[in-house]
Amino acid sequence: MSKKKGLDFxxxxxxxMHVRLVTASAYRRLRFxxxxxxxxxxxxxxxxxxxxxxxxxxxxxxxxxxxxxGQDVKLSTLECYVSALGCQLEWGIVDSGGxxxxxxxxxxxxxxxxxFEGLGAEAxxxxx
Numbered sequence: 001m002s003k004k005k006g007l008d009f010x011x012x013x014x015x016x017m018h019v020r021l022v023t024a025s026a027y028r029r030l031r032f033x034x035x036x037x038x039x040x041x042x043x044x045x046x047x048x049x050x051x052x053x054x055x056x057x058x059x060x061x062x063x064x065x066x067x068x069x070g071q072d073v074k075l076s077t078l079e080c081y082v083s084a085l086g087c088q089l090e091w092g093i094v095d096s097g098g099x100x101x102x103x104x105x106x107x108x109x110x111x112x113x114x115x116f117e118g119l120g121a122e123a124x125x126x127x128x
Contacts, residue, residue: 029068051063
């Protein structure tokens with residue numbers, strides 16, 4: 001009986017890339033822990049309250065899994081969670097030297113002459 005050969009992801013990337021991916025994964029989990037700290041401490045919201053605020057059917061269980069940080073969530077889901085906290089998500093890109101790559105913060109984007117053509121009807125309605 002022959003075994004199917006699966007894709008060996010580790011063989012496709014070099015050691016430096018592997019270290020960056022593992023580090024990014026660890027930072028992602030730390031960020032989700034920090035979100036839980038904000039929810040619990042700064043906002044004093046329960047997981048059930050957050051789930052209801054986000055319109056989730058099984059909110060408490062979903063929020064618990066989300067905050068554990070093991071999932072790969074969509075950006076829109078993260079934005080919804082942060083919005084339910086009463087906050088706004090800011091994101092940016094940092095190059096390999098640790099320098100911020102300009103042009104990604106809301107403040108920087110607001111300075112640009114942005115047109116909404118091609119972004120879809122929903123983005124045009126909301127102004128995003």
